Amino acid sequence: MSQLKPILSHLDPIIPSSTGKFKSAPYAFHRVRFHPRLTLWSFLLLFFVLLLFFCSPPAASPAGKRRSLHTLSPNWEIKARNSAKGGGLTVLVTGAAGFVGTHVAMALKKRGDGVVGLDNFNSYYETGLKKARKSLLERQGVFIIEGDINDGSLLAKLFEIVHFSHVMHLAAQAGVRYAMQNPNSYIHSNIKGFVSLLEACKNANPQPSIVWASSSSVYGLNSKVPFSEKDRTDQPASLYAATKKAGEEIAHTYNHIYGLSITGLRFFTVYGPWGRPDMAYYFFTKDILRGKEIKIFQGAARDFTYIDDVVKGCLAALDTAKKSTGSSSGGAKRGAAQLRIYNLGNTSPVPVGKLVSILEKLLEVKARKKVLQMPRNGDVLFTHANVSLARKEIGYNPTVDLETGLARFVKWYVSYYASKKKTV
Numbered sequence: 227m228s229q230l231k232p233i234l235s236h237l238d239p240i241i242p243s244s245t246g247k248f249k250s251a252p253y254a255f256h257r258v259r260f261h262p263r264l265t266l267w268s269f270l271l272l273f274f275v276l277l278l279f280f281c282s283p284p285a286a287s288p289a290g291k292r293r294s295l296h297t298l299s300p301n302w303e304i305k306a307r308n309s310a311k312g313g314g315l316t317v318l319v320t321g322a323a324g325f326v327g328t329h330v331a332m333a334l335k336k337r338g339d340g341v342v343g344l345d346n347f348n349s350y351y352e353t354g355l356k357k358a359r360k361s362l363l364e365r366q367g368v369f370i371i372e373g374d375i376n377d378g379s380l381l382a383k384l385f386e387i388v389h390f391s392h393v394m395h396l397a398a399q400a401g402v403r404y405a406m407q408n409p410n411s412y413i414h415s416n417i418k419g420f421v422s423l424l425e426a427c428k429n430a431n432p433q434p435s436i437v438w439a440s441s442s443s444v445y446g447l448n449s450k451v452p453f454s455e456k457d458r459t460d461q462p463a464s465l466y467a468a469t470k471k472a473g474e475e476i477a478h479t480y481n482h483i484y485g486l487s488i489t490g491l492r493f494f495t496v497y498g499p500w501g502r503p504d505m506a507y508y509f510f511t512k513d514i515l516r517g518k519e520i521k522i523f524q525g526a527a528r529d530f531t532y533i534d535d536v537v538k539g540c541l542a543a544l545d546t547a548k549k550s551t552g553s554s555s556g557g558a559k560r561g562a563a564q565l566r567i568y569n570l571g572n573t574s575p576v577p578v579g580k581l582v583s584i585l586e587k588l589l590e591v592k593a594r595k596k597v598l599q600m601p602r603n604g605d606v607l608f609t610h611a612n613v614s615l616a617r618k619e620i621g622y623n624p625t626v627d628l629e630t631g632l633a634r635f636v637k638w639y640v641s642y643y644a645s646k647k648k649t650v
C-alpha cells in the first residue's frame with residue numbers, strides 16, 4: 227500500500243479525537259468562577275434572569291425538546307411513508323446512523339425492502355460520521371428520523387403511520403469501557419429505551435417481529451470456550467454487559483406476556499468500513515498513523531467479526547422471524563410467540579497483538595506499542611463464539627477473516643478521512 231503514504235501523511239489534522247473526552251454536562255459546573263468585581267448591575271441582571279426562569283412554565287429536558295414531534299421537519303410523515311415502501315418486509319431500523327444500523331438498513335433497501343431509520347445522533351462519538359452515514363442512506367432512499375427510542379409519543383405516531391412488519395433494534399449505548407465514565411447513559415438507552423420500544427411494539431397493530439442487538443459481553447467472566455448460547459450469562463464484567471443481559475430478560479418478559487416475537491443476536495466485536503471510532507481497531511489505526519503510542523492489553527483476544535457477515539446474520543434473523551401473536555388491545559397474546567438468541571461471531575479469536583501487526587502491515591507504519599496488564603475497566607480477556615445454533619437455524623456462515631476485513635476497513639478509513647480533508 228505504498229500509494230497510501232502521500233494520502234496518509236496529510237490525514238493527521240482531520241483525524242477525530244478519541245471518545246475519552248465525553249463527559250456529561252453536570253461536570254462542567256466545577257469550572258464556574260465568580261469574578262471578584264461582580265457589579266450591582268450584574269446582580270440585578272442575575273436576579274431578573276432567575277425571576278424569568280422561575281416564573282416560566284416547566285420546560286422539557288434538553289433531550290425531550292430535541293426529540294419532540296414538533297421539532298421534526300413538517301413533512302417527516304410523508305418521508306417516512308415513502309421510505310417504508312418496498313416489495314418485501316417493512317422494517318424500522320433503530321440506530322440507523324450507527325455502524326451496524328447503516329449497513330443493515332442499506333442491505334435491506336438494496337434487496338427491495340421498505341426501511342425507515344430512527345437515530346438520536348448523540349455525541350458519544352463524532353456526529354460528523356453519523357451524518358455522513360445518514361447521507362449515504364439518503365442516497366439509497368432511506369429516511370432517518372432524528373428521534374430517541376425513549377420518546378413514546380414519537381414511536382406511537384410512527385407505528386400509526388407505518389405498519390412495520392419488523393423492527394431491527396440496534397440503537398444502544400455501546401462500548402464496554404465508557405460505562406465506567408457515564409453509567410446512566412447505558413440505563414437510559416439499553417434499559418429504559420428498550421422498554422419504551424417494546425411498549426410501542428406491544429401496542430402497535432399489527433405487532434412487529436423484533437430482532438435486536440445483544441452482545442458477546444453477556445458471557446462475562448465465563449472461561450469455558452467457545453461460548454455457546456446454553457452457557458451461563460450471570461457474571462457480567464461491565465455495566466454495559468449487565469444492561470445487555472437485562473435486555474435479554476426484558477425480552478423474555480415481553481415475549482411471555484404480550485406474544486412479541488423476539489430474536490436477540492449476540493454480536494462479537496463487529497468491525498469494518500464505517501465503523502465505530504471508540505473501538506480498538508479504529509482508534510489504533512488513527513493513533514498508529516499519528517505516531518501516538520497505543521496500549522495493548524496483555525493476553526486479550528477477540529473473535530473479531532466482519533460487518534458483512536453480521537449483516538447477513540441480521541437479515542437471516544429477520545427473514546426467519548415468526549409473527550408476533552399479541553393483539554393491539556393491550557397486547558394480550560393469542561398463543562406462544564417465538565423467542566430466540568443467537569451468537570453472531572467469527573469462530574476464530576485473534577490476539578490484540580496480532581490485530582496490531584496486521585494494521586502495521588496494511589498501513590506500512592510501525593506502531594508505538596505499550597503492552598499492559600489488562601486494567602479493571604470492564605473488559606474480558608477472551609471471546610470465542612460457537613455459532614452452530616445460528617448456522618443450523620438461520621444459515622449463518624461467517625466467511626471473512628481478519629486480514630481481509632481489516633484491509634477493507636483501512637481502504638475505507640483512508641478514503642473517508644482524505645475526502646473529509648478536501649471538504650474542510
Ligand SMILES: O=C(O)[C@H]1O[C@H](OP(=O)(O)OP(=O)(O)OC[C@H]2O[C@@H](n3ccc(=O)[nH]c3=O)[C@H](O)[C@@H]2O)[C@H](O)[C@@H](O)[C@@H]1O
Binds near residue numbers: 492504521528
Ligand atoms: O463483542 C461485543 O459484544 C462488544 O464488542 C466491542 O467490545 P470489545 O470486544 O471490548 O471491543 P474493543 O473495545 O474494540 O476492544 C477490542 C480488544 O482490544 C483490547 N484493547 C482495547 C483498548 C485498548 O486501548 N487496548 C486494548 O488492548 C480490548 O481489551 C479487547 O480485547 C464493542 O465495543 C461492544 O460495543 C460490543 O458489544
